[in-house]
Amino acid sequence: EPTGAGWGRLITALPARVYEWCRAAAAVERLLDRTEDPVVVLRVGSVAVLGDLSSMVSAAAVTLISRSCGVLPSDGLAPTEGDLIERGEHCTVAAAFRPEAQAALVWLYRQLGRANGEVGPWLDRLGRMFGASDCVDERIGAGPWRAPTAIAPTLVDLDLIDRDQPWFFSFDGAPTRTRLSDDPVLAAAVQSATPQIEGAEAPIRLPGGIAIDSAMRTLMRAAIAAWHQGVAELPPEPFGAHNAAFMRWLESPEPAGADIGRYWLAVRDQRPDLQAAFPQPRSIDAARLAEWADASWRLEGRSALLASGVSGSNAIKSIGFDPEGINVLGYLDFDQSQGHIAREIVGALRAAKVPVAPINFHRSLSNFDLARAGTTDDARYGTNVVVVTAAHFEFVVADHGPALLDGRYTIGYWFWELEHIPATMLPAIDHVHEVWTGSQFVADAFSRVTDKPVRCVPLPVAQPQPSQRTRASFGLPDDRFVFLATFDQFSVPERKNPFGVIEAFTRAFADGEGPLLWIKTLNGDKGWQQHERLLLAASGRSDIIIRDEHLSRPDQMAVLQAADCLVSLHRSEGLGLHCAEAMWLSKPVIATRYSGNVDFMDDSCAAMVDYTLVPVRHGQGIYPPEAMWAEPDVDEAAAHMRALASDPALCAQLGARARARMAAQTSQAETGRMMAELATRHFTKGSI
Structure with a gap:
């Protein structure tokens, strides 16, 4: 490591991308000592190579790839010109260097060894100082900064693709201009590149499993800066045999400071709630902060000092x-x-x-x-x-x-x-x-x-009361068989599985064959990443209609009334209320034979779909990956779709049986009496 701080300390001090480029620059500089050939640097997992890259190498010592080929629109969508200034005008996942670039590389790794923030502006600075050339091949560097994509790319910048959800680009959660559902050339490239980007990036962890966090990075960066200035020794090595000494350094007080570990002070300085709770942590509040660190953080893993959220709307x-x-x-x-x-x-x-x-x-x-x-x-x-x-x-x-x-x-x-x-x-x-x-x-x-x-203690599902809205009011034709799938983006789309419904529908019918698939969603604006995945899955089919809007409850029931058949290829349901409501409305229902809905559905009153149990994927942090849920058989679902769309008598028969099943439920009053008996029996038993 050429700066003297050591790679172990630098990986603890620097943001991950800064560290990667610091180490790459040092490695390429040494490699160019042993070769006269140009060296191309690619960041594995963030770049897709789909063709020849020879045009990346120019006559200049350094060749960079411009992110944008023109002015970015001012439409309120990401990326913006401000994003370009903040992140850099050149992509950070690919660059080319000739042997004459060694001086530029030495400058780069020395600067990055003390840097924070984004790599892109440093590459911009390197380009200006050392006369870098921009790659002129428009096939190289396609990505979210350049959309729409005009020709099939040979190199795609996938740095901002979500690796767990590779159907959208993420700009810190902001809605993006580049949507794969609107850019078929880029969508095809991303699909081809999927094997090159699979797998989530894991946090860097110290021996023992503790993840390096922003407080540790801040402390190590300051310590290295003090060492460069000659006013302090380097901290112990974070990795290897001296790791225990590094942990003691984190928890020891600052020189001539209060009796509270430097790590906890750094945590406090980064959290507004702790700043409010401990306004003078280096003096009169030090003891209370230390008590919080020992009790709340170490035992619970989170702050116990967040406001309770009590408000007038909840006070009783x-x-x-x-x-x-x-x-x-x-x-x-x-x-x-x-x-x-x-x-x-x-x-x-x-x-x-x-x-x-x-x-x-x-x-x-x-x-x-x-x-x-x-x-x-x-x-x-x-x-x-x-x-x-x-x-x-x-x-x-x-x-x-x-x-x-x-x-x-x-x-x-x-x-x-x-x-x-x-x-x-x-x-x-x-x-x-x-x-x-x-x-x-x-x-x-x-x-x-x-x-x-x-x-x-099941509740009877009340008979729905649809509004007077008709198919026409929803923009649907009267002469097509309409399958319906409906869900809320907040309910985890992977669990509701509209993607399975789309797959079954496309297996059952060719585009334009007759039936329509109507997917009614809610909160697509708030869960726009998953909504983009849905749009992408349905792209290219004129017979799949996706509508996202909030409706009153009577209008929600009118949606069910307007459809010919409800399809719920859910992976799991606590109850399956939408299935029960469709059955009340005499609609045939195609549903997974698993979870809460089987309490009121079977082969006599619904078109049930068999399944296999599989590990949870894309649970959005709500459902743990060690859990299991159903993978419905889409071929069986497709067969049910074909049968129902071609047989009006079968639809009517199944719908009538479904309604009869709902009508046979326990009445509301009977359920209330049962609840009261169960809920209040403890008073006679004295069990509180």
């Missing part, structure tokens, strides 16, 4: 413990499934003439457009039924705590979509006396992780 009053009624807390103004379930529980209890206190809870990113009339802020009764998922139950505890939970018998009415209950949900069980679920699938899942009572 505890005014009684009447044993004759039930408090129902849930997303009562939430216009999707969780809110619908909470409202149905309230409705069932009222139908059974059970006193109920409906208490609204309001924490979500989705739409809250239902009136809150009839809700209360008063917890009057001695029993709680809390319709907030186990994953979010900590918010109930944080927002309401003793006011709701102390002295009351609390039941969690929970849904979950997998057989595996993740460890993050287990703490919620400590705050309830028993668990209710809406399907046997979910009850079985929770029974595996607790000895507390777990009961399947």
